[in-house]
Amino acid sequence: MTSLIDRFLNYVTFDTQSDPSQGCCPSSKGQMTFAAFLRDELLSLGLHDVVLDDNGYVMATLRSNVDYKVPAIGFVAHMDTAPDASGSNVKPQLVENYQGGDIALGKGEEVLSPIQYPDLHELHGYDIITTDGTTLLGADNKAGIAEIISAVEYLIVNADIPHGDIKIAFTPDEEIGRGADLFNVEKFGAQWAYTIDGGPVGELEYENFNAAAATVTFHGNNVHPGTAKGKMVNSMTFASRFQAEMPSEETPEMTEGYEGFYHLTTAEMSVPKSTLHYILRDFEQEGLERRKAYLKDKVATFNQGSKQKLVTLTVTDNYSNMKEMVEPHPHIIDIAKQAMIACAVKPNIKPIRGGTDGARLSFMGLPCPNIFTGGYNFHGIHEFITVQGMELAVNVIVQIAKDTAIRYR
Structure with a gap:
Protein backbone atom coordinates (compact mmCIF):
# COMPACT_ATOMS: atom_id res chain seq x y z
CA MET A 1 0.00 0.00 0.00
CA ASN A 208 -27.74 13.61 6.97
CA PHE A 209 -28.99 16.94 8.21
CA ASN A 210 -31.60 19.01 6.48
CA ALA A 211 -29.70 22.26 6.09
CA ALA A 212 -30.38 25.95 5.66
CA ALA A 213 -28.39 29.17 5.96
CA ALA A 214 -29.69 32.33 7.60
CA THR A 215 -28.34 35.88 7.39
CA VAL A 216 -29.56 38.34 10.03
CA THR A 217 -28.73 41.97 9.26
CA PHE A 218 -28.95 44.77 11.84
CA HIS A 219 -29.34 48.33 10.57
CA GLY A 220 -28.03 51.19 12.67
CA ASN A 221 -27.12 54.84 12.35
CA ASN A 222 -23.68 56.33 12.92
CA VAL A 223 -23.00 59.85 14.13
CA HIS A 224 -20.11 61.39 16.03
CA PRO A 225 -20.09 59.82 19.51
CA GLY A 226 -19.80 63.27 21.08
CA THR A 227 -23.22 64.22 19.77
CA ALA A 228 -24.76 60.74 19.62
CA LYS A 229 -27.48 61.01 22.25
CA GLY A 230 -30.88 60.31 20.72
CA LYS A 231 -29.35 59.91 17.26
CA MET A 232 -26.96 56.98 17.16
CA VAL A 233 -28.29 53.48 16.68
CA ASN A 234 -25.45 51.03 17.26
CA SER A 235 -26.27 47.92 15.24
CA MET A 236 -23.65 45.91 17.17
CA THR A 237 -25.68 46.34 20.36
CA PHE A 238 -28.70 44.68 18.76
CA ALA A 239 -26.58 41.98 17.11
CA SER A 240 -24.86 41.02 20.36
CA ARG A 241 -28.20 40.94 22.20
CA PHE A 242 -29.70 38.80 19.44
CA GLN A 243 -26.91 36.22 19.64
CA ALA A 244 -26.96 36.23 23.45
CA GLU A 245 -30.64 35.28 23.36
CA MET A 246 -30.16 32.33 20.98
CA PRO A 247 -30.69 28.86 22.56
CA SER A 248 -27.31 28.13 24.15
CA GLU A 249 -28.07 24.40 24.46
CA GLU A 250 -28.74 24.05 20.72
CA THR A 251 -25.27 24.68 19.34
CA PRO A 252 -22.77 22.29 17.70
CA GLU A 253 -20.64 22.08 20.85
CA MET A 254 -23.67 21.08 22.94
CA THR A 255 -25.35 18.54 20.64
CA GLU A 256 -24.71 15.08 19.21
CA GLY A 257 -26.44 12.18 17.44
CA TYR A 258 -29.79 13.24 16.01
CA GLU A 259 -29.85 16.60 17.80
CA GLY A 260 -30.00 19.66 15.55
CA PHE A 261 -28.53 23.09 16.14
CA TYR A 262 -28.14 26.77 15.30
CA HIS A 263 -24.54 27.72 14.54
CA LEU A 264 -23.18 31.25 14.28
CA THR A 265 -20.44 30.87 11.68
CA THR A 266 -19.29 34.45 11.02
CA ALA A 267 -20.14 38.00 12.01
CA GLU A 268 -19.37 41.38 10.43
CA MET A 269 -19.81 44.21 12.90
CA SER A 270 -19.88 47.99 12.69
CA VAL A 271 -22.04 50.76 14.10
CA PRO A 272 -24.20 51.35 11.00
CA LYS A 273 -24.52 47.72 9.96
CA SER A 274 -23.87 44.30 11.49
CA THR A 275 -24.49 40.89 9.98
CA LEU A 276 -24.71 37.49 11.66
CA HIS A 277 -24.43 34.37 9.50
CA TYR A 278 -26.01 31.18 10.85
CA ILE A 279 -26.34 27.65 9.61
CA LEU A 280 -29.42 25.69 10.72
CA ARG A 281 -29.35 21.90 10.93
CA ASP A 282 -31.98 19.29 11.79
CA PHE A 283 -32.51 15.65 10.79
CA GLU A 284 -36.28 16.22 10.49
CA GLN A 285 -37.66 18.67 7.95
CA GLU A 286 -40.27 19.70 10.50
CA GLY A 287 -37.45 20.53 12.91
CA LEU A 288 -35.66 22.66 10.33
CA GLU A 289 -38.89 24.56 9.62
CA ARG A 290 -39.25 25.13 13.36
CA ARG A 291 -35.77 26.65 13.48
CA LYS A 292 -36.55 28.95 10.56
CA ALA A 293 -39.75 30.04 12.27
CA TYR A 294 -37.86 30.70 15.51
CA LEU A 295 -35.51 33.12 13.75
CA LYS A 296 -38.39 34.79 11.93
CA ASP A 297 -40.30 35.34 15.18
CA LYS A 298 -37.17 36.59 16.92
CA VAL A 299 -36.52 39.15 14.19
CA ALA A 300 -40.16 40.29 14.39
CA THR A 301 -39.79 40.78 18.15
CA PHE A 302 -36.69 42.95 17.68
CA ASN A 303 -38.57 45.09 15.17
CA GLN A 304 -41.61 45.65 17.42
CA GLY A 305 -42.24 49.32 18.11
CA SER A 306 -39.70 50.49 15.54
CA LYS A 307 -40.80 52.86 12.75
CA GLN A 308 -38.34 51.17 10.40
CA LYS A 309 -37.00 47.63 10.25
CA LEU A 310 -33.93 47.46 12.46
CA VAL A 311 -33.41 43.78 11.64
CA THR A 312 -33.90 41.84 8.40
CA LEU A 313 -33.66 38.12 7.75
CA THR A 314 -32.76 36.05 4.69
CA VAL A 315 -33.01 32.23 4.76
CA THR A 316 -31.70 29.89 2.05
CA ASP A 317 -32.25 26.13 1.91
CA ASN A 318 -29.05 24.14 1.22
CA TYR A 319 -29.71 20.39 1.16
CA SER A 320 -32.08 17.73 2.50
Whole structure:
Protein backbone atom coordinates (compact mmCIF):
# COMPACT_ATOMS: atom_id res chain seq x y z
CA MET A 1 0.00 0.00 0.00
CA THR A 2 3.03 2.30 -0.27
CA SER A 3 1.62 3.82 -3.45
CA LEU A 4 -1.55 4.78 -1.57
CA ILE A 5 0.35 6.85 1.00
CA ASP A 6 2.70 8.35 -1.58
CA ARG A 7 -0.32 9.29 -3.63
CA PHE A 8 -2.04 10.93 -0.67
CA LEU A 9 1.07 12.82 0.48
CA ASN A 10 1.41 14.20 -3.03
CA TYR A 11 -2.25 15.22 -3.27
CA VAL A 12 -2.23 17.27 -0.08
CA THR A 13 0.48 19.53 -1.50
CA PHE A 14 -2.07 20.95 -3.96
CA ASP A 15 -3.77 24.07 -2.61
CA THR A 16 -7.44 23.44 -3.41
CA GLN A 17 -9.24 25.54 -0.80
CA SER A 18 -12.64 26.56 -2.14
CA ASP A 19 -13.72 30.20 -1.95
CA PRO A 20 -17.38 31.01 -1.15
CA SER A 21 -16.90 34.63 -2.24
CA GLN A 22 -16.38 33.56 -5.86
CA GLY A 23 -19.32 32.71 -8.08
CA CYS A 24 -17.36 30.71 -10.66
CA CYS A 25 -16.93 26.93 -10.71
CA PRO A 26 -14.50 25.83 -9.55
CA SER A 27 -14.22 28.71 -7.11
CA SER A 28 -10.39 28.56 -6.98
CA LYS A 29 -7.69 28.02 -9.60
CA GLY A 30 -5.93 25.41 -7.48
CA GLN A 31 -8.86 23.04 -7.86
CA MET A 32 -8.57 23.09 -11.65
CA THR A 33 -4.82 22.51 -11.41
CA PHE A 34 -5.43 19.47 -9.22
CA ALA A 35 -8.24 18.26 -11.47
CA ALA A 36 -5.91 18.33 -14.48
CA PHE A 37 -3.33 16.33 -12.53
CA LEU A 38 -5.95 13.72 -11.63
CA ARG A 39 -7.18 13.51 -15.21
CA ASP A 40 -3.65 12.77 -16.38
CA GLU A 41 -3.17 10.17 -13.66
CA LEU A 42 -6.39 8.40 -14.62
CA LEU A 43 -5.33 8.37 -18.26
CA SER A 44 -1.96 6.91 -17.31
CA LEU A 45 -3.74 4.08 -15.49
CA GLY A 46 -5.58 3.22 -18.68
CA LEU A 47 -9.10 4.16 -17.61
CA HIS A 48 -11.72 4.91 -20.25
CA ASP A 49 -14.00 7.91 -20.83
CA VAL A 50 -11.65 10.17 -18.83
CA VAL A 51 -13.07 13.70 -18.91
CA LEU A 52 -12.25 16.99 -17.22
CA ASP A 53 -14.95 19.54 -18.03
CA ASP A 54 -14.75 23.33 -17.93
CA ASN A 55 -16.22 23.41 -14.41
CA GLY A 56 -13.57 21.17 -12.88
CA TYR A 57 -15.49 17.89 -12.70
CA VAL A 58 -13.38 14.79 -13.39
CA MET A 59 -15.04 11.54 -14.49
CA ALA A 60 -13.68 8.19 -15.67
CA THR A 61 -14.66 4.54 -16.10
CA LEU A 62 -13.01 1.25 -15.25
CA ARG A 63 -14.79 -1.07 -17.65
CA SER A 64 -16.35 -4.33 -16.58
CA ASN A 65 -14.25 -7.49 -16.74
CA VAL A 66 -17.17 -9.95 -16.63
CA ASP A 67 -19.32 -11.28 -19.47
CA TYR A 68 -22.68 -10.75 -17.78
CA LYS A 69 -24.67 -7.62 -16.94
CA VAL A 70 -23.74 -5.92 -13.67
CA PRO A 71 -25.14 -2.51 -12.62
CA ALA A 72 -22.61 0.27 -13.02
CA ILE A 73 -21.69 1.64 -9.61
CA GLY A 74 -19.82 4.82 -8.73
CA PHE A 75 -17.36 6.20 -6.22
CA VAL A 76 -17.23 9.96 -5.62
CA ALA A 77 -14.89 12.27 -3.70
CA HIS A 78 -14.32 16.03 -3.68
CA MET A 79 -11.13 17.90 -4.54
CA ASP A 80 -11.55 21.07 -2.50
CA THR A 81 -10.57 21.65 1.10
CA ALA A 82 -12.54 23.70 3.59
CA PRO A 83 -12.20 27.49 3.93
CA ASP A 84 -12.10 27.08 7.74
CA ALA A 85 -8.28 26.76 7.87
CA SER A 86 -5.45 27.33 5.43
CA GLY A 87 -4.86 24.65 2.81
CA SER A 88 -1.73 26.31 1.42
CA ASN A 89 1.78 24.89 1.87
CA VAL A 90 0.55 21.77 3.67
CA LYS A 91 3.43 19.90 5.32
CA PRO A 92 2.21 16.49 6.52
CA GLN A 93 4.17 14.43 9.01
CA LEU A 94 4.03 10.67 9.57
CA VAL A 95 4.07 9.35 13.13
CA GLU A 96 4.79 5.63 12.97
CA ASN A 97 3.60 3.18 15.62
CA TYR A 98 1.93 5.79 17.84
CA GLN A 99 2.19 4.78 21.48
CA GLY A 100 0.12 7.45 23.17
CA GLY A 101 0.63 10.92 24.56
CA ASP A 102 0.80 14.28 22.81
CA ILE A 103 2.01 14.49 19.23
CA ALA A 104 4.10 17.58 18.51
CA LEU A 105 2.96 19.26 15.30
CA GLY A 106 5.83 20.72 13.32
CA LYS A 107 8.41 22.83 15.13
CA GLY A 108 5.98 25.01 17.05
CA GLU A 109 4.15 24.57 20.34
CA GLU A 110 0.99 23.13 18.78
CA VAL A 111 0.21 19.53 19.78
CA LEU A 112 -2.33 16.84 18.97
CA SER A 113 -3.45 15.69 22.42
CA PRO A 114 -5.52 12.67 23.48
CA ILE A 115 -6.91 14.85 26.26
CA GLN A 116 -8.61 17.02 23.67
CA TYR A 117 -9.12 14.21 21.14
CA PRO A 118 -9.85 10.95 23.02
CA ASP A 119 -10.00 8.95 19.76
CA LEU A 120 -6.21 8.82 19.99
CA HIS A 121 -6.50 6.43 22.94
CA GLU A 122 -7.85 3.82 20.51
CA LEU A 123 -5.04 4.30 17.99
CA HIS A 124 -1.99 2.96 19.81
CA GLY A 125 0.19 1.08 17.32
CA TYR A 126 -1.26 2.92 14.34
CA ASP A 127 0.69 5.03 11.85
CA ILE A 128 -0.77 8.54 11.93
CA ILE A 129 -0.44 11.34 9.38
CA THR A 130 -0.87 14.80 10.92
CA THR A 131 -0.44 18.43 9.93
CA ASP A 132 2.44 20.63 11.08
CA GLY A 133 0.00 22.68 13.15
CA THR A 134 -0.29 25.60 10.73
CA THR A 135 -2.73 24.25 8.12
CA LEU A 136 -5.39 21.62 7.73
CA LEU A 137 -4.23 18.29 6.30
CA GLY A 138 -6.68 17.88 3.43
CA ALA A 139 -7.64 14.28 4.19
CA ASP A 140 -11.13 15.70 3.72
CA ASN A 141 -11.31 14.70 0.95
CA LYS A 142 -7.99 13.97 -0.75
CA ALA A 143 -7.84 10.77 1.26
CA GLY A 144 -11.04 9.68 -0.47
CA ILE A 145 -9.54 10.47 -3.87
CA ALA A 146 -6.33 8.56 -3.08
CA GLU A 147 -8.35 5.59 -1.81
CA ILE A 148 -10.60 5.45 -4.87
CA ILE A 149 -7.72 5.65 -7.34
CA SER A 150 -5.66 3.12 -5.38
CA ALA A 151 -8.63 0.73 -5.32
CA VAL A 152 -9.13 1.11 -9.07
CA GLU A 153 -5.42 0.51 -9.63
CA TYR A 154 -5.64 -2.62 -7.50
CA LEU A 155 -8.54 -3.90 -9.60
CA ILE A 156 -6.56 -3.26 -12.77
CA VAL A 157 -3.50 -5.12 -11.49
CA ASN A 158 -5.59 -7.97 -10.07
CA ALA A 159 -7.71 -8.64 -13.12
CA ASP A 160 -9.03 -11.90 -11.65
CA ILE A 161 -11.26 -9.92 -9.26
CA PRO A 162 -14.68 -9.66 -10.96
CA HIS A 163 -16.35 -6.28 -11.27
CA GLY A 164 -18.82 -4.44 -13.42
CA ASP A 165 -18.36 -0.92 -14.78
CA ILE A 166 -16.84 1.27 -12.06
CA LYS A 167 -17.57 4.96 -12.47
CA ILE A 168 -15.47 7.48 -10.56
CA ALA A 169 -15.99 11.22 -10.16
CA PHE A 170 -14.11 13.99 -8.39
CA THR A 171 -16.04 17.18 -7.72
CA PRO A 172 -15.12 20.80 -6.93
CA ASP A 173 -16.52 23.10 -4.26
CA GLU A 174 -18.19 20.51 -2.02
CA GLU A 175 -17.07 22.36 1.10
CA ILE A 176 -19.03 25.45 0.11
CA GLY A 177 -22.16 23.47 -0.79
CA ARG A 178 -21.83 23.52 -4.57
CA GLY A 179 -20.25 20.15 -5.30
CA ALA A 180 -23.33 18.69 -6.99
CA ASP A 181 -24.52 21.89 -8.70
CA LEU A 182 -23.15 20.99 -12.13
CA PHE A 183 -22.76 17.23 -11.69
CA ASN A 184 -24.10 15.42 -14.77
CA VAL A 185 -25.77 12.32 -13.31
CA GLU A 186 -26.80 10.99 -16.72
CA LYS A 187 -23.28 11.33 -18.10
CA PHE A 188 -21.83 9.69 -14.99
CA GLY A 189 -23.84 6.60 -15.81
CA ALA A 190 -23.94 4.81 -12.45
CA GLN A 191 -27.09 3.25 -10.98
CA TRP A 192 -25.90 4.12 -7.49
CA ALA A 193 -22.70 5.42 -5.92
CA TYR A 194 -20.80 5.91 -2.67
CA THR A 195 -19.07 9.05 -1.53
CA ILE A 196 -15.76 8.19 0.16
CA ASP A 197 -15.91 11.19 2.46
CA GLY A 198 -16.48 9.89 5.98
CA GLY A 199 -14.36 9.85 9.11
CA PRO A 200 -13.15 7.00 11.33
CA VAL A 201 -13.04 3.40 10.15
CA GLY A 202 -16.44 1.73 9.88
CA GLU A 203 -18.58 4.79 9.24
CA LEU A 204 -21.46 4.05 6.88
CA GLU A 205 -23.98 6.84 6.57
CA TYR A 206 -27.17 7.38 4.63
CA GLU A 207 -28.83 10.01 6.81
CA ASN A 208 -27.74 13.61 6.97
CA PHE A 209 -28.99 16.94 8.21
CA ASN A 210 -31.60 19.01 6.48
CA ALA A 211 -29.70 22.26 6.09
CA ALA A 212 -30.38 25.95 5.66
CA ALA A 213 -28.39 29.17 5.96
CA ALA A 214 -29.69 32.33 7.60
CA THR A 215 -28.34 35.88 7.39
CA VAL A 216 -29.56 38.34 10.03
CA THR A 217 -28.73 41.97 9.26
CA PHE A 218 -28.95 44.77 11.84
CA HIS A 219 -29.34 48.33 10.57
CA GLY A 220 -28.03 51.19 12.67
CA ASN A 221 -27.12 54.84 12.35
CA ASN A 222 -23.68 56.33 12.92
CA VAL A 223 -23.00 59.85 14.13
CA HIS A 224 -20.11 61.39 16.03
CA PRO A 225 -20.09 59.82 19.51
CA GLY A 226 -19.80 63.27 21.08
CA THR A 227 -23.22 64.22 19.77
CA ALA A 228 -24.76 60.74 19.62
CA LYS A 229 -27.48 61.01 22.25
CA GLY A 230 -30.88 60.31 20.72
CA LYS A 231 -29.35 59.91 17.26
CA MET A 232 -26.96 56.98 17.16
CA VAL A 233 -28.29 53.48 16.68
CA ASN A 234 -25.45 51.03 17.26
CA SER A 235 -26.27 47.92 15.24
CA MET A 236 -23.65 45.91 17.17
CA THR A 237 -25.68 46.34 20.36
CA PHE A 238 -28.70 44.68 18.76
CA ALA A 239 -26.58 41.98 17.11
CA SER A 240 -24.86 41.02 20.36
CA ARG A 241 -28.20 40.94 22.20
CA PHE A 242 -29.70 38.80 19.44
CA GLN A 243 -26.91 36.22 19.64
CA ALA A 244 -26.96 36.23 23.45
CA GLU A 245 -30.64 35.28 23.36
CA MET A 246 -30.16 32.33 20.98
CA PRO A 247 -30.69 28.86 22.56
CA SER A 248 -27.31 28.13 24.15
CA GLU A 249 -28.07 24.40 24.46
CA GLU A 250 -28.74 24.05 20.72
CA THR A 251 -25.27 24.68 19.34
CA PRO A 252 -22.77 22.29 17.70
CA GLU A 253 -20.64 22.08 20.85
CA MET A 254 -23.67 21.08 22.94
CA THR A 255 -25.35 18.54 20.64
CA GLU A 256 -24.71 15.08 19.21
CA GLY A 257 -26.44 12.18 17.44
CA TYR A 258 -29.79 13.24 16.01
CA GLU A 259 -29.85 16.60 17.80
CA GLY A 260 -30.00 19.66 15.55
CA PHE A 261 -28.53 23.09 16.14
CA TYR A 262 -28.14 26.77 15.30
CA HIS A 263 -24.54 27.72 14.54
CA LEU A 264 -23.18 31.25 14.28
CA THR A 265 -20.44 30.87 11.68
CA THR A 266 -19.29 34.45 11.02
CA ALA A 267 -20.14 38.00 12.01
CA GLU A 268 -19.37 41.38 10.43
CA MET A 269 -19.81 44.21 12.90
CA SER A 270 -19.88 47.99 12.69
CA VAL A 271 -22.04 50.76 14.10
CA PRO A 272 -24.20 51.35 11.00
CA LYS A 273 -24.52 47.72 9.96
CA SER A 274 -23.87 44.30 11.49
CA THR A 275 -24.49 40.89 9.98
CA LEU A 276 -24.71 37.49 11.66
CA HIS A 277 -24.43 34.37 9.50
CA TYR A 278 -26.01 31.18 10.85
CA ILE A 279 -26.34 27.65 9.61
CA LEU A 280 -29.42 25.69 10.72
CA ARG A 281 -29.35 21.90 10.93
CA ASP A 282 -31.98 19.29 11.79
CA PHE A 283 -32.51 15.65 10.79
CA GLU A 284 -36.28 16.22 10.49
CA GLN A 285 -37.66 18.67 7.95
CA GLU A 286 -40.27 19.70 10.50
CA GLY A 287 -37.45 20.53 12.91
CA LEU A 288 -35.66 22.66 10.33
CA GLU A 289 -38.89 24.56 9.62
CA ARG A 290 -39.25 25.13 13.36
CA ARG A 291 -35.77 26.65 13.48
CA LYS A 292 -36.55 28.95 10.56
CA ALA A 293 -39.75 30.04 12.27
CA TYR A 294 -37.86 30.70 15.51
CA LEU A 295 -35.51 33.12 13.75
CA LYS A 296 -38.39 34.79 11.93
CA ASP A 297 -40.30 35.34 15.18
CA LYS A 298 -37.17 36.59 16.92
CA VAL A 299 -36.52 39.15 14.19
CA ALA A 300 -40.16 40.29 14.39
CA THR A 301 -39.79 40.78 18.15
CA PHE A 302 -36.69 42.95 17.68
CA ASN A 303 -38.57 45.09 15.17
CA GLN A 304 -41.61 45.65 17.42
CA GLY A 305 -42.24 49.32 18.11
CA SER A 306 -39.70 50.49 15.54
CA LYS A 307 -40.80 52.86 12.75
CA GLN A 308 -38.34 51.17 10.40
CA LYS A 309 -37.00 47.63 10.25
CA LEU A 310 -33.93 47.46 12.46
CA VAL A 311 -33.41 43.78 11.64
CA THR A 312 -33.90 41.84 8.40
CA LEU A 313 -33.66 38.12 7.75
CA THR A 314 -32.76 36.05 4.69
CA VAL A 315 -33.01 32.23 4.76
CA THR A 316 -31.70 29.89 2.05
CA ASP A 317 -32.25 26.13 1.91
CA ASN A 318 -29.05 24.14 1.22
CA TYR A 319 -29.71 20.39 1.16
CA SER A 320 -32.08 17.73 2.50
CA ASN A 321 -31.78 14.42 4.35
CA MET A 322 -30.92 11.75 1.78
CA LYS A 323 -32.52 9.01 3.90
CA GLU A 324 -35.79 9.13 1.98
CA MET A 325 -33.93 8.64 -1.31
CA VAL A 326 -31.61 5.83 -0.15
CA GLU A 327 -33.90 3.73 2.07
CA PRO A 328 -36.02 2.51 -0.90
CA HIS A 329 -32.82 0.80 -2.15
CA PRO A 330 -31.69 -1.25 0.87
CA HIS A 331 -29.33 -3.41 -1.22
CA ILE A 332 -27.01 -0.39 -1.60
CA ILE A 333 -26.46 -0.27 2.15
CA ASP A 334 -26.38 -4.04 2.47
CA ILE A 335 -23.59 -4.38 -0.11
CA ALA A 336 -21.45 -1.79 1.69
CA LYS A 337 -22.13 -3.32 5.09
CA GLN A 338 -21.25 -6.84 3.97
CA ALA A 339 -18.12 -5.56 2.22
CA MET A 340 -16.95 -3.99 5.48
CA ILE A 341 -17.58 -7.21 7.39
CA ALA A 342 -15.62 -9.17 4.75
CA CYS A 343 -12.72 -6.74 5.30
CA ALA A 344 -12.82 -7.22 9.10
CA VAL A 345 -14.36 -3.78 9.58
CA LYS A 346 -17.27 -3.38 12.00
CA PRO A 347 -19.92 -1.24 10.28
CA ASN A 348 -20.90 1.84 12.25
CA ILE A 349 -24.17 2.98 10.69
CA LYS A 350 -24.77 6.50 11.93
CA PRO A 351 -26.17 9.83 10.76
CA ILE A 352 -23.89 12.40 9.16
CA ARG A 353 -23.83 15.52 11.30
CA GLY A 354 -23.19 17.51 8.16
CA GLY A 355 -23.65 16.95 4.46
CA THR A 356 -21.87 15.44 1.48
CA ASP A 357 -22.23 15.62 -2.27
CA GLY A 358 -24.12 12.36 -1.82
CA ALA A 359 -27.04 14.15 -0.18
CA ARG A 360 -27.63 16.33 -3.22
CA LEU A 361 -26.84 13.54 -5.68
CA SER A 362 -29.38 11.25 -4.02
CA PHE A 363 -32.11 13.79 -4.79
CA MET A 364 -30.79 14.07 -8.36
CA GLY A 365 -31.50 10.39 -8.96
CA LEU A 366 -28.19 8.87 -7.83
CA PRO A 367 -28.62 7.18 -4.40
CA CYS A 368 -25.31 7.82 -2.71
CA PRO A 369 -24.45 6.78 0.88
CA ASN A 370 -21.18 7.80 2.51
CA ILE A 371 -18.24 5.58 3.55
CA PHE A 372 -15.29 6.22 5.86
CA THR A 373 -11.84 7.46 4.83
CA GLY A 374 -10.08 6.84 8.16
CA GLY A 375 -9.72 10.54 9.02
CA TYR A 376 -10.41 12.66 12.09
CA ASN A 377 -10.86 16.33 13.06
CA PHE A 378 -11.63 17.63 9.58
CA HIS A 379 -11.54 21.37 8.79
CA GLY A 380 -8.85 22.31 11.30
CA ILE A 381 -5.14 22.24 12.07
CA HIS A 382 -5.56 19.11 14.23
CA GLU A 383 -6.82 17.03 11.31
CA PHE A 384 -5.20 13.61 11.03
CA ILE A 385 -5.67 10.23 9.39
CA THR A 386 -4.32 6.73 9.97
CA VAL A 387 -2.47 4.75 7.33
CA GLN A 388 -4.31 1.61 8.43
CA GLY A 389 -7.68 3.35 8.07
CA MET A 390 -6.85 4.41 4.53
CA GLU A 391 -5.78 0.88 3.63
CA LEU A 392 -9.05 -0.51 4.97
CA ALA A 393 -11.01 2.03 2.91
CA VAL A 394 -9.25 0.78 -0.22
CA ASN A 395 -10.07 -2.81 0.74
CA VAL A 396 -13.74 -1.95 1.22
CA ILE A 397 -14.00 -0.19 -2.15
CA VAL A 398 -12.47 -3.22 -3.87
CA GLN A 399 -14.79 -5.55 -1.96
CA ILE A 400 -17.87 -3.52 -2.91
CA ALA A 401 -16.90 -3.78 -6.57
CA LYS A 402 -16.33 -7.53 -6.22
CA ASP A 403 -19.48 -8.22 -4.20
CA THR A 404 -21.67 -6.25 -6.60
CA ALA A 405 -20.42 -8.35 -9.50
CA ILE A 406 -20.98 -11.60 -7.57
CA ARG A 407 -24.44 -10.49 -6.47
CA TYR A 408 -25.61 -10.07 -10.07
CA ARG A 409 -23.88 -13.13 -11.52
